[in-house]
Amino acid sequence: MDNIGYYPGCSLLGTAKEYEQSIRHVFSKLGINLIEVDDWSCCGATSAHATNHLLSVALPMRNIILAKKQGLKSLFIPCAACYNRFVVARYEIENRPELRKKIEDVLEEKIETDIEILNMIEMFQRIDRELFLSKRQRDLKGLKVAAYYGCLLVRPNGVTGFDDPEMPSAMEDVVRLTGAETVDWNFKVECCGASHSITNMTVVTTLSKRIIDDAVENGAEAIIVACPMCHSNLDMRQRNIAKMDSQHKSIPIFYLSELVGFSMGIDKEDLGLSLHFIDTESVLARFSTAIVAKE
């Protein structure tokens, strides 16, 4: 069994519970052992980097130091926002010696940054294609989905070093392994409004509506995400969008790990699908019984 370090991030303990549940089930099925960073703490999120630069680097670094002490060579960070804070903090430490010195003083520890940081999609890219297909129990053929990356997986270009910042395609490759089809669309890296969800909801409903509408116009029945913030803005806030516009056509929003888990035949309750605000049965019902027998 492969061992990989795991930093869930705070959202996965609360608003993104289903993301955590589906990840645990999917990777256990794939034979990967996720080792949680012992006593991990918050990355500081938007609130740290918007108000205190030093803090926004120190908080992720505390966790990197812990992971290194635990002997972890790779760290899987499923939340795109945490993932971004970690890679940006590491980049800053590696490129600004005077900042490294300051952060080492704050943490009272030497910093070593040689640890591989993986987002949700990169985790799936590591899985052998044959192994992935051998675990598949449902062919999601005929399901049309839009792969949505949002901001923090692909930007800033050259810092996350993941895929193309304007036209990424790695998530589509993973989605296709479930049998589902991916649509071509325009908003895969547009912002959903992020933390304005609480402070200025109009920003979020306006931006998220444009994203959902474009996915629907291009034939998608669902949107696939790998970020708790994107999920809550597109799923939970879709109720507010529907209130704003009576013509709004609702579509379910899945975490990538939920879609993969469903194709592997994992129980819908185990994947946390009932925790969504927008019903998922409308698109999944037709596949529910279609478990493929393996020889």
Add this chain to the structure above:
Amino acid sequence: MSAHVKVREREKLTLAEEIEELTGINSLKCYQCGKCSAGCPVRVFMKVPPNKVVRFVQLGLEDEALRSETIWMCAGCLTCSTRCPQNFDLAKFMDALKEIAIKKGVISKDDILKFHKAFLKQVEANGKAFEFGLIRDYKLATFNIFQDLDIAPEMFFKGKIKLFSHRIKDRDKIKKIFDRCKE
């Protein structure tokens, strides 16, 4: 290093110098092409476009830059930073302006700062974010009591919002990190 010529020793740094000290960004690198504002998803919610805020800093119009709501409306999506032909990290520049505005007590979007403070208060106390505490404190601070009351019970029953926080063991360390970063 700094492109700002120091005519004589001054006690006070210019805003451009403060930003450079904090982030390493040289404000003069921006040549005002406007590509950032053209692609900014929250531009429509701003009175002053992002490139103009950079211009304020370049021209030494410090008050205009620090008081603009633009710096608080920035969603941090990093589209500008990614597309800039000069590799000017505008999202980070906006963060630096917020940090300096807080230090100087010039806050044009108080509700957003209250949100950040409520979020960090929980992290400082528990080592992890705590949504219930965040929302409670934010609502009390802004009197924005009624937003989302309709979804709150559902969030609670789905277990997405908990009444008690997760707490890490080494909270002393977190407290120390916060104290030192505030100095």
